[in-house]
Amino acid sequence: MADALSAPDIRSGRLTPEDYLENFDDLHPPLGAHEASVEADRCYFCYDAPCTIACPTSIDIPKFIRQISTGNPVGSARTIFAENILGGMCARVCPTETLCEEACVRNLAEDKPVQIGLLQRHATDIYLSQTERHPFERAPETGRKVAVVGGGPAGLACAHALARRGHAVTIFDARDKIGGLNEFGIAAYKSTDDFAQFETEFVLSIGGIVVECGKALGRDIALADLRRDFDAVFLGMGLAGVNALRTDGEDLAGVIDAVAYIAELRQAEELSALPVGRKVVVIGGGMTAIDIAVQIKRLGAEEVTIAYRRDREAMKASAYEQELALTDGVVIREWLQPKRLLGEAGHVTGIELERTAEDDAGRLSGTGETMTLQADQVFKAIGQSFVADPLGAGDVPALEGGRIRVDGDRRTSLADVWAGGDCVAGGEDLTVAAVEDGKVAAAAIHAALSA
Amino acid sequence: MANLSSNFIGIKSPNPFWLASAPPTDKEYNVVRAFKAGWGGVVWKTLGEDPEVVNVNGPRYGAIHGRDRNLIGFNNIELITDRPLEVNLREIKRVKRDWPDRAMVVSLMVPCEEQNWIDILKRVEDTEADGIELNFGCPHGMSERGMGSAVGQVPEYIEMVTRWCKQHTRMPVIVKLTPNITDIRKPAQAAKAGGADAVSLINTINSIVSVDLDAMAPNPTIDGRGAHGGYCGPAVKPIALNMVAEIARDAATHGLPISGIGGVTTWRDAAEFMALGAGTVQVCTAAMTYGFKIVEEMIDGLSDWMDEKGYTSTDQFIGRAVPNVTDWQQLNLNYVVKAKIDQDACIKCGRCHIACEDTSHQAITAMKDGERHFEVIDAECVGCNLCVSVCPVEDCITLEQMTEGVDPRTGKPINPAYANWTTHPNNPNRVMDAAE
Numbered sequence: 019m020a021d022a023l024s025a026p027d028i029r030s031g032r033l034t035p036e037d038y039l040e041n042f043d044d045l046h047p048p049l050g051a052h053e054a055s056v057e058a059d060r061c062y063f064c065y066d067a068p069c070t071i072a073c074p075t076s077i078d079i080p081k082f083i084r085q086i087s088t089g090n091p092v093g094s095a096r097t098i099f100a101e102n103i104l105g106g107m108c109a110r111v112c113p114t115e116t117l118c119e120e121a122c123v124r125n126l127a128e129d130k131p132v133q134i135g136l137l138q139r140h141a142t143d144i145y146l147s148q149t150e151r152h153p154f155e156r157a158p159e160t161g162r163k164v165a166v167v168g169g170g171p172a173g174l175a176c177a178h179a180l181a182r183r184g185h186a187v188t189i190f191d192a193r194d195k196i197g198g199l200n201e202f203g204i205a206a207y208k209s210t211d212d213f214a215q216f217e218t219e220f221v222l223s224i225g226g227i228v229v230e231c232g233k234a235l236g237r238d239i240a241l242a243d244l245r246r247d248f249d250a251v252f253l254g255m256g257l258a259g260v261n262a263l264r265t266d267g268e269d270l271a272g273v274i275d276a277v278a279y280i281a282e283l284r285q286a287e288e289l290s291a292l293p294v295g296r297k298v299v300v301i302g303g304g305m306t307a308i309d310i311a312v313q314i315k316r317l318g319a320e321e322v323t324i325a326y327r328r329d330r331e332a333m334k335a336s337a338y339e340q341e342l343a344l345t346d347g348v349v350i351r352e353w354l355q356p357k358r359l360l361g362e363a364g365h366v367t368g369i370e371l372e373r374t375a376e377d378d379a380g381r382l383s384g385t386g387e388t389m390t391l392q393a394d395q396v397f398k399a400i401g402q403s404f405v406a407d408p409l410g411a412g413d414v415p416a417l418e419g420g421r422i423r424v425d426g427d428r429r430t431s432l433a434d435v436w437a438g439g440d441c442v443a444g445g446e447d448l449t450v451a452a453v454e455d456g457k458v459a460a461a462a463i464h465a466a467l468s469a
Numbered sequence: 470m471a472n473l474s475s476n477f478i479g480i481k482s483p484n485p486f487w488l489a490s491a492p493p494t495d496k497e498y499n500v501v502r503a504f505k506a507g508w509g510g511v512v513w514k515t516l517g518e519d520p521e522v523v524n525v526n527g528p529r530y531g532a533i534h535g536r537d538r539n540l541i542g543f544n545n546i547e548l549i550t551d552r553p554l555e556v557n558l559r560e561i562k563r564v565k566r567d568w569p570d571r572a573m574v575v576s577l578m579v580p581c582e583e584q585n586w587i588d589i590l591k592r593v594e595d596t597e598a599d600g601i602e603l604n605f606g607c608p609h610g611m612s613e614r615g616m617g618s619a620v621g622q623v624p625e626y627i628e629m630v631t632r633w634c635k636q637h638t639r640m641p642v643i644v645k646l647t648p649n650i651t652d653i654r655k656p657a658q659a660a661k662a663g664g665a666d667a668v669s670l671i672n673t674i675n676s677i678v679s680v681d682l683d684a685m686a687p688n689p690t691i692d693g694r695g696a697h698g699g700y701c702g703p704a705v706k707p708i709a710l711n712m713v714a715e716i717a718r719d720a721a722t723h724g725l726p727i728s729g730i731g732g733v734t735t736w737r738d739a740a741e742f743m744a745l746g747a748g749t750v751q752v753c754t755a756a757m758t759y760g761f762k763i764v765e766e767m768i769d770g771l772s773d774w775m776d777e778k779g780y781t782s783t784d785q786f787i788g789r790a791v792p793n794v795t796d797w798q799q800l801n802l803n804y805v806v807k808a809k810i811d812q813d814a815c816i817k818c819g820r821c822h823i824a825c826e827d828t829s830h831q832a833i834t835a836m837k838d839g840e841r842h843f844e845v846i847d848a849e850c851v852g853c854n855l856c857v858s859v860c861p862v863e864d865c866i867t868l869e870q871m872t873e874g875v876d877p878r879t880g881k882p883i884n885p886a887y888a889n890w891t892t893h894p895n896n897p898n899r900v901m902d903a904a905e
Contacts, residue, residue, distance in 0.1 A: 052538075055536050055537075056536055056537045058536070059535075059536030059537065062818040062820060062861050063820070064817075064818040064819050064820065065818070065819030065820060065822050065823035065835065066819055066835065066841075067819075068817070068841070087536065123816040123817055123818045124816070126815075126816035126817065127816045127861070127862060
């Protein structure tokens with residue numbers, strides 16, 4: 019088979035400028051005013067609404083929808099922001115099909131939930147585009163200081179909630195701008211027009227938040243120093259590690275970490291400058307696998323195949339996301355695990371995959387049968403891991419399953435350190451869950467500082 | 470296909486669907502289009518004396534919309550025809566000549582002087598129209614000049630003008646009533662006393678459809694100000710049905726032919742008016758919303774329903790519901806129902822629960838064994854129908870009659886006998902048995 023492999027075909031600028039604009043335009047165009055009004059009217063204003071229960075941040079969904087319905091979108095957005103200050107981004111990136119919209123009672127009646135995500139976007143878009151004023155007023159300064167490590171969704175939500183209560187917050191972020199995965203991770207077609215930065219500025223406009231970029235924990239700042247200099251610390255640094263395939267050939271050129279590539283894509287001035295293979299294989303079954311597969315296809319790759327070791331049902335990417343990929347022409351192949359990366363002259367040319375099977379106990383094993391896919395690029399999207407080293411040595415938060423252990427208040431084993439977002443154990447790896455972590459932690463920090 | 474033909478006070482039409490006196494019947498062009506579309510008859514837009522009236526040059530209509538812009542209620546401040554009398558008469562004559570099988574009724578409104586009525590009646594007779602309708606209902610503009618509802622609100626005037634018309638024309642006389650009164654039976658009785666062949670109702674209801682909160686003025690707003698207008702459309706149907714029924718079951722007017730008007734939009738609306746005693750129905754808002762084509766659905770729908778029920782002519786069901794319209798005090802107090810929720814159909818929105826819990830009888834659970842579950846508590850349920858009304862799923866909640874056993878709410882055994890308020894022990898004015 020090896021001799022059938024051709025030299026790598028990796029190029030930039032595979033498409034016309036118009037193609038890039040179209041392919042990376044808003045995945046879900048926003049609702050027009052009339053559409054929103056009609057859609058809002060579909061909400062039954064349920065008692066003890068299942069959608070609100072399903073929302074990790076407990077947004078009062080029936081209320082905000084009713085406010086849209088009555089011609090008060092600004093008030094509607096205020097209802098959303100009251101529970102989720104990143105409600106604008108969550109409206110774009112939440113897997114609503116497994117959260118609020120899955121819980122919508124209309125599914126039982128007609129399999130067609132109220133489009134809660136799009137309605138939330140409608141209200142927040144109107145607020146953010148028409149109102150200069152921040153929706154909340156900051157309480158008088160308390161004189162207390164809190165350090166927030168990581169300016170992603172968890173850190174931003176925590177910082178905002180603390181600043182609102184009058185505390186002085188400093189956000190430290192390792193990158194050159196804050197936003198975390200909203201800025202560097204979300205698929206481009208879900209957050210168009212630089213929305214992540216726009217929203218970040220909106221969050222910071224509450225006042226009382228200082229941002230220090232280019233400050234990485236364990237490199238430029240130390241947890242011990244933060245604990246000394248601040249009244250409380252919130253850790254929301256996400257996952258810095260990327261899981262390895264642990265197969266031969268992983269160091270070949272063209273074998274790429276999907277997370278890093280997406281970050282590059284999100285920051286790219288010109289999408290046409292990105293290197294894109296003609297034949298691409300993606301290894302993994304989560305949201306990152308879908309995001310890289312769809313985006314590389316939309317960048318002009320001809321053949322994109324996701325290889326996953328179990329079946330589609332077991333994929334962490336929702337059925338909706340899988341559909342998105344399939345619609346874009348991505349092939350999803352099940353029951354395949356990477357065995358060996360093939361290469362020529364230091365560059366990947368293909369991947370040998372082994373068929374897998376599951377026994378009665380659900381354990382996965384290779385069957386010995388293999389197959390080979392040609393590839394100019396192979397993307398690794400098999401998960402990320404928490405890197406604990408930056409926490410330092412000695413008096414550090416206890417871990418659980420490789421991530422930071424927290425209690426219901428998101429407090430770590432250290433009395434003055436809280437944590438949230440992807441870096442904590444038991445998380446859901448969702449923007450909206452990170453926001454809730456930050457919100458809950460802020461309430462607990464405030465209670466502790468007010469005691 | 471059932472026979473839909475109608476003979477209403479001697480006025481024949483191929484079906485009972487007439488267009489009401491309103492903009493759709495203001496001129497030959499529209500009426501011919503209506504007849505081509507299949508309408509059984511028209512009441513030509515109200516004629517008055519020359520010089521013709523003038524209308525505002527700003528908006529005439531206001532609307533209440535549903536969320537998807539479906540038109541629920543409609544109001545207008547348009548006056549009677551603003552075209553010269555002679556032009557209208559000429560067109561009426563021509564249309565009647567060209568469409569002899571259709572009902573041609575002419576609506577009239579002139580000042581309350583006998584000679585004025587004599588003059589216009591003669592001219593209308595010359596058109597060969599089938600009948601006249603006296604517009605005693607228009608609630609705006611004309612009423613300020615002592616006509617329209619200003620007449621309709623004074624039974625003595627109704628009787629007087631009706632008598633003049635009966636005296637001075639061979640044409641059948643329909644008296645159109647205004648709903649802007651306290652007891653619709655009084656003007657109907659007056660019309661009958663004056664010799665009216667029929668009444669038609671309802672005309673439009675005094676209304677302000679909405680307020681422009683920027684202009685701080687009623688809609689429709691004309692140069693910063695607005696006036697009340699006549700309300701119509703689907704929203705007024707319940708008011709109209711009740712008024713039709715009141716006249717149909719009043720001993721003094723029982724049997725007086727009625728042409729039913731008020732929010733008729735579908736064949737079913739028409740059938741409901743007819744069940745309450747209307748011999749024909751008149752339509753305006755639905756036509757102004759969708760155009761004349763809607764009559765096709767009305768004709769087909771009524772015919773299909775009649776076939777299904779075995780009615781071969783409209784006479785067989787006109788007035789059939791009237792005997793079942795009664796007063797509250799005649800309702801059977803021994804009739805006990807309980808709401809029942811079909812758990813397979815329930816989508817668990819909880820609206821029944823919160824409506825009952827917050828505003829009624831605390832008779833629906835929200836939880837059972839820790840699960841979201843909505844179930845009626847018979848011991849609390851009074852059978853009020855609120856849950857049925859607010860449930861978004863059709864037929865999910867039904868009211869089931871208790872025919873035996875003990876009502877768990879009252880602890881009293883179900884009594885199969887009929888008993889009403891007139892004999893109830895709590896009624897201080899109850900009818901006593903001779904023995905008591």
